[in-house]
Amino acid sequence: MKIRLPQPISLGFLLSYKCSASCKHCMYACSSKWKDDWISHEDLYKILSRMAGIIEPCPYGANSINLNYGLHFTGGEPFLNFDLLCEAVEMAEELDIPSTFVETNCFWAVNDKSTKEKLSILKNKGLKGILISVNPFFLEYVPFERTERTVKYSYELFGHNLIVYQHEYYKRFRSLNISKKMSFEDFLKLEGRTDFARNTEFFISGRAPYKIMNYNIYMKNPAKRFFKQPCNPPFIRSWHNHVDNYGNIVPGYCGGLSLGSFYNLDELTNDGIDSEEYPVLNYIISDNFEGLLSFAKERGYKESKGGYLSKCHLCVDIRKYLASKEDFKELKPEEFYQHLED
Ligand code: SF4
Ligand code: SF4
Numbered sequence: 108m109k110i111r112l113p114q115p116i117s118l119g120f121l122l123s124y125k126c127s128a129s130c131k132h133c134m135y136a137c138s139s140k141w142k143d144d145w146i147s148h149e150d151l152y153k154i155l156s157r158m159a160g161i162i163e164p165c166p167y168g169a170n171s172i173n174l175n176y177g178l179h180f181t182g183g184e185p186f187l188n189f190d191l192l193c194e195a196v197e198m199a200e201e202l203d204i205p206s207t208f209v210e211t212n213c214f215w216a217v218n219d220k221s222t223k224e225k226l227s228i229l230k231n232k233g234l235k236g237i238l239i240s241v242n243p244f245f246l247e248y249v250p251f252e253r254t255e256r257t258v259k260y261s262y263e264l265f266g267h268n269l270i271v272y273q274h275e276y277y278k279r280f281r282s283l284n285i286s287k288k289m290s291f292e293d294f295l296k297l298e299g300r301t302d303f304a305r306n307t308e309f310f311i312s313g314r315a316p317y318k319i320m321n322y323n324i325y326m327k328n329p330a331k332r333f334f335k336q337p338c339n340p341p342f343i344r345s346w347h348n349h350v351d352n353y354g355n356i357v358p359g360y361c362g363g364l365s366l367g368s369f370y371n372l373d374e375l376t377n378d379g380i381d382s383e384e385y386p387v388l389n390y391i392i393s394d395n396f397e398g399l400l401s402f403a404k405e406r407g408y409k410e411s412k413g414g415y416l417s418k419c420h421l422c423v424d425i426r427k428y429l430a431s432k433e434d435f436k437e438l439k440p441e442e443f444y445q446h447l448e449d
Pocket of ligand 2: 339342418
């Protein structure tokens with residue numbers, strides 16, 4: 108059976124998985140321990156040229172931004188390689204790609220002068236906006252004063268093309284007078300164990316299940332509890348997918364999975380993915396997690412007696428095991444599975 112991919116209308120571009128942080132909730136298992144595998148100049152151009160013409164602008168126009176339209180540059184932390192980020196922004200502008208923005212953890216915003224300078228350079232090269240990441244997991248690595256500084260100058264330069272994700276935490280950190288870094292443990296003490304994610308969006312996927320399991324915040328459930336729960340947001344969709352530095356099409360927020368190579372996009376959208384060739388993907392696309400669990404058990408996977416925190420926990424745990432046993436083409440990049448517990 109062949110499963111055709113819808114034409115993507117918005118994408119995130121991971122320039123590498125290398126990051127200054129190793130957040131407990133990172134969906135892509137990024138950290139400083141990854142190889143310095145930044146995308147090459149040639150591949151950057153090839154991928155951006157292919158994105159041109161398919162990326163749709165934000166409903167308010169090509170000069171505005173929205174999470175689920177346009178193109179965002181991400182990682183890892185794209186400001187770790189500022190020259191490459193500048194090059195990518197410049198190319199995207201030349202190729203007329205609409206609604207571009209960069210996603211950052213703000214580690215680099217060490218003083219007013221350099222912060223303003225970096226943001227102005229990007230704006231002058233054609234960047235339309237910025238997404239600033241804020242939550243207690245970033246707070247473990249980035250002093251909050253740097254986040255506040257980036258928000259201040261981003262608003263001056265990009266105006267309403269500034270997304271603070273998540274604004275709820277931004278408000279809470281300010282009202283708690285936080286300015287430095289803070290460990291997750293200290294934040295829980297300050298805010299209360301069960302309350303930390305109130306009024307926010309939190310996906311227990313990627314690295315999160317392994318890192319927050321021992322805090323006893325969320326209840327575990329047996330695998331079968333998740334068999335009838337659909338992936339949320341839907342696994343196959345046209346919006347907010349990612350392309351990584353290896354050319355993998357990473358579905359939505361599902362790190363460690365590849366729907367195929369972006370270089371073969373036409374084949375994937377016209378002819379489809381051959382389900383025979385990609386057994387793990389086939390189970391996931393058909394939402395058959397019971398089948399995926401049996402498939403893994405036949406290969407020696409032991410279902411966790413203690414249960415799982417979420418459907419994504421079950422999914423990533425099975426994939427981590429399978430990736431350690433065989434070379435599945437859809438379980439890429441391999442390094443993702445080695446950095447889940449960084
Ligand atoms: S969540 Fe963002 S800042 Fe944190 S490790 Fe992942 S890529 Fe880096
Ligand atoms: S269960 Fe797996 S495929 Fe579904 S959203 Fe979670 S990580 Fe993605």
